[in-house]
Amino acid sequence: MANIAIDNLVAGMVLKSNVCDRSGRLLLPEGAELTEKHLQIFRTWGILEAEIVGDSDSEATGQDDEIDPEVLAEAEAAVKPLFVHNDLEHPAIKELLRLCIARKALHASR
Secondary structure, three states: OOEEEHHHOOOOOEEOOOEEOOOOOEEEOOOOEOOHHHHHHHHHOOOOEEEEOOOOHHHHHOOOOOOOHHHHHHHHHHHHHHHOOOOOOOHHHHHHHHHHHHHHHHHHOO
């Protein structure tokens, strides 16, 4: 399962893997059930996404429409060169890249 953006997480979801901050400090272990306090802590520490237990990405995010993986790969190939001089591990750049790829794929699939 893919990581779910923090804005799509809700209290009651269960973590599939550990959530750590940028320095590797464990914030919440796998198997923990999320609360509103946890979500607030994630935002404070700059956590952008978490891996959640579930059957599919659409179940965890509430999205019914899925983008074809082939279209997503083409969008990533088109967008990634624009970020060649950026630190792709920086949380803000990582999120910006994810959003650009998703938007490009969404427009390509229409």
